[in-house]
Amino acid sequence: MTFDAPGPLTAARLASYVNRGNGTTWMEPKHYMQQFHPRYNKSVGKDWATADGEFDRKRDYTANPECPTMTGWRLKSYRDARQAVWERNPYYWCADPDGRQLPNIDTLTIAVVDDPEVxxxxxxEGSLNYVHGPFAGLTLADISGFKQTENRSGVEVLLWDGGSGTGSMFYFNYDHKDPRMRALVREPKFRQALSHAVDRDEVQKQVYFKTGEPTTGTMSPKAIECQVNDEGRKVYREWRDSYVTYDPARAKALLDEIGVVDKDGDGRREMPDGSPLKIRLDYPAETTEDHLQKKCRTAAGRATC
Incomplete structure (x- = not known):
């Protein structure tokens, strides 16, 4: 690997292979995967190595039981959209303080539940042994109901720091097919205005019950890049706090500066050329209610979403 600048975290990123769910995928088990790549196996088509090709399907250790992995459990069986069974990986490299190899649970059976209410x-009712909120459609609003049934269900409600750098994050399409919107999205003052138009304190109160901290959306505050030294911690704070304040007046001023103003007097701001300004938000069908509550509200001028 060749870098344009020093990359002191490279070794740590390579080592994070064992946490593939959140870690790097710079490495693959070559002894297994080379049979699916045209560089090593001339009998397979080049399309096998494209995105969503056979190579990607075979390397997915969460759906392909044959794929080797260095994580604590390895997939034993998989039924799409129904069930995944994981077994202890005998080649896992970690041990507990007493020298016993981890993990200390032999089998995990993960069942898919389509309906969050179910x-x-x-x-x-105590039918489940373990539930991880983000993957089960649960939100902080569910805590009260679960706490009331703890004695009956035997399920203990635990809260821990998720370590995420954001709750919900909206990504702008820098390559929008409309050249006018593409130019607007690439204008920093436009993005800054929308950020200042979001009342994060209100969202924190109504959706997150005053947990967490306001942010513009960053990497996790626990990410090694942000904790490696004082400079990393300083950069994290700068990212977290940039344009994070709720300031409708500043938002309006920024839009005025770039010509996003009400040109026809209908009470709505238009594109700089006078055409309608429409901001479309796409989100997955399984998006949970806590994310959906964050309606497209901008004090800087109404937009159609």
């Missing part, structure tokens, strides 16, 4: 009922 999942909540199963939890309250």
């Amino acid at each position: 999942g909540r009922l199963q939890i309250q």
Whole structure:
């Protein structure tokens, strides 16, 4: 690997292979994967190595039981959209303080529950041993109901720091097919205005029950890049706090500066050329209610979403 600048975290990123869910995928088990890549196997088509090709399907250790992995569990069986069974990986490299190899659970059976309401009922009835909120359609609003049924269900409600750098994040399409919108999205003052138009304190109160901290959306505050030294911690704070304040007046002023103003007097701001300004938000069908509550509200001027 060749770098344009020093890369002191490279070794740590390579080592994070064992946490493939959140870590790097710079490495693959070559002894297994080379049979699916045209560089090593001339009998396979070049399309196997494209995105969503056979190579990608075979390297997905979460759906392909044959794929070797260095994580604590390895996939034993998989039924799409129904169930995944994981077993202890005998080649896992970690041990506990007493020298016993981890993990200390032999088998994990993960069942898919399509209806979040059914999942909540199963939890309250004690039908599940473990539930990880982000993957079960659960939100902080569910805590009260689960706490009320703890004695009956035997399920203990635990809260821990998720370590995320953001709750919800909106990504702008820098390559928008409309050249006018593409130019607007690439204008920093436009993005800054929208950020100042978001009342994060209100969202924190209504959606997150005053947990967490306001942010513009960053890497995790626990990421090694942000904790490696004082400079990393300083940069994290700068990212977190940039344009984070709720300041409608500043938002309006920024839009005025770039010509996003009400040109026809209808009470709505238009594109700099006078055409309608429409901001479309796409989100997955399984998006949970806590994210959906964050409506497209901008004090800098109404937009159609």
